[in-house]
Amino acid sequence: MAITVASLSFKTLAQSAPIFPKGELATTKTHVGDVWLREVSGPDSTFAFSIAQAVFAPGARLDWHSHPGGQVLMFTDGEGYYQERGKPRQTIHKGELVKCQPGVEHWHGATPTSSVTYLATSPSQKGKTIWFKRVTDEEYGTKK
Template structure:
């Protein structure tokens, strides 16, 4: 996990105010074709987990209003918000507005969703430990849940 922290600190420095005026340091990736989101989401795997580094690192970029379905990360996930304004909500808790420069810690086994605000793009770098399995996808976020 120390290597992951070093990567996060590096990315945090690069995503400061001066970097915000430049193009993203990572490619936007390909439009996701999986059925676990609403709206347009681009994904780019930056580093896959292997026998030494048991976490994956990826970027996700959301068009305004795009959002992931409710889901669980068995071993948790850390999101470094690199662009725009979005939402993060855990089941049973109020929705939070999150913005560039914030770090979100998705606790292991906690049902949640995240996505872009209605009028903003939204992007993050995610590090996800895979030691306890991959993401478990659940139901769609309803329009009411998104608006609340």
């Protein structure tokens, strides 16, 4: 019985441990709150896409932006928001995936009460992220 309990404890610990280290605290002006970024894999001569991990503290969010080549977000922990311009905000959970269509203005981040972590991949040859205005408190949902 002691072996089974130890195995279960290890399995639970392994499932709750981060997949990758948290990364560096972002210093850009394109977000609200604390966001940590880590490049997991950069583009090279064979693979023309990058993979990055983003970790958001509760309440943190990116500004409105778009990706010329689109982007895929794979949520690995927590609970977050995703919203496209002109559409309702969606709540996204660990284990879900969002496909941000090329050129579509959107934002994403953590909920007010939960952190969120995701892996993001996008084609590097299509161009860099285009940044727009800050997400307002009304858009985020903390002010009525």
